[in-house]
Amino acid sequence: MRVRTLAVVLLAGGLALTACGKEGTPGESASGPTQQVATDVKVDGSKTFENITKRGKVVIGVKEDQPNLGYKDPTSGKYSGFDVEIAKLIAAKLGFGDDKIEYKAIASAGREQAIINGDIDYYVGTYTINDKRKQQISFAGPYFTAGQDLLVKKSDDSITGPESLKGKKVCSVTGSTPIQKVKSDNLTESSNIVELQNYSQCVQQLEQGAIHAVTTDDAILKGYAAQQPDLFKVVGKTFSKEPYGIGLAKDDKALRDKMNDILEEAIQGDGWKKIYDATLGKSGSPAEKPVIERY
Numbered sequence: 001m002r003v004r005t006l007a008v009v010l011l012a013g014g015l016a017l018t019a020c021g022k023e024g025t026p027g028e029s030a031s032g033p034t035q036q037v038a039t040d041v042k043v044d045g046s047k048t049f050e051n052i053t054k055r056g057k058v059v060i061g062v063k064e065d066q067p068n069l070g071y072k073d074p075t076s077g078k079y080s081g082f083d084v085e086i087a088k089l090i091a092a093k094l095g096f097g098d099d100k101i102e103y104k105a106i107a108s109a110g111r112e113q114a115i116i117n118g119d120i121d122y123y124v125g126t127y128t129i130n131d132k133r134k135q136q137i138s139f140a141g142p143y144f145t146a147g148q149d150l151l152v153k154k155s156d157d158s159i160t161g162p163e164s165l166k167g168k169k170v171c172s173v174t175g176s177t178p179i180q181k182v183k184s185d186n187l188t189e190s191s192n193i194v195e196l197q198n199y200s201q202c203v204q205q206l207e208q209g210a211i212h213a214v215t216t217d218d219a220i221l222k223g224y225a226a227q228q229p230d231l232f233k234v235v236g237k238t239f240s241k242e243p244y245g246i247g248l249a250k251d252d253k254a255l256r257d258k259m260n261d262i263l264e265e266a267i268q269g270d271g272w273k274k275i276y277d278a279t280l281g282k283s284g285s286p287a288e289k290p291v292i293e294r295y
């Protein structure tokens with residue numbers, strides 16, 4: 001199966017198949033299709049691309065505790081998931097293969113600052129495009145749209161949607177849009193809001209019975225539910241729209257345009273679908289193809 005996927009990718013790229021992909025072939029990705037690495041790439045006027053080229057590697061901000069999206073295997077140290085594959089696709093089309101990528105796990109609250117500081121070249125990790133964030137950074141995309149949802153214990157029938165959270169302890173993450181919504185829409189009393197750094201910490205609290213619900217994007221919660229299906233369930237009534245973008249330096253329009261071109265091509269062709277099918281598509285319902293918004 002992996003060999004066939006590799007062959008299709010190479011042939012689709014118009015290349016003769018000269019080598020056979022084996023398990024563990026360098027550059028072969030852990031969770032998705034192998035990307036053909038572009039050569040002689042130019043992104044005129046992009047400061048970020050200039051830095052990447054000088055450095056000889058791409059530094060990408062990701063999540064490390066979100067199964068099927070951005071997940072670091074504790075044993076192998078390998079990153080996998082939909083966001084990671086999107087990050088690799090962009091890197092490959094910029095001319096950098098898997099061996100030229102360094103991942104930095106950055107929690108939701110640290111994303112804007114990491115981009116502003118130049119600690120990372122770009123960020124791919126369930127990062128909702130919105131106007132507030134656009135004041136500090138810019139976004140390519142969207143490459144997917146999720147929606148806020150709730151994760152509860154499987155035995156809990158008392159929580160059926162956002163309107164049933166009063167009197168319940170609800171956990172979400174600092175610097176995220178879901179914690180913002182819990183507060184601005186008064187979904188529960190402020191004394192019942194538990195705010196942590198990562199969603200996996202919230203899930204642990206739920207498992208221990210210290211809270212009643214974790215709230216964030218359905219795509220993230222489905223990943224946790226799939227890991228422990230006997231313990232958790234996703235309520236399944238989304239109550240927001242969370243279009244995911246790739247975060248990058250605010251003033252780097254040249255790189256943003258290039259990334260949008262790369263995403264557009266992958267969406268129009270079969271690149272995006274292959275990534276989706278190999279990752280998120282395994283646990284969720286089929287997704288609509290995203291429409292890139294240029295600005």
Ligand code: GLU
Pocket residue numbers: 108125126127128173175176177178216217242
């Ligand atoms: N998509 C939401 C956000 O960007 C929640 C997921 C996350 O915190 O990464 O805030």
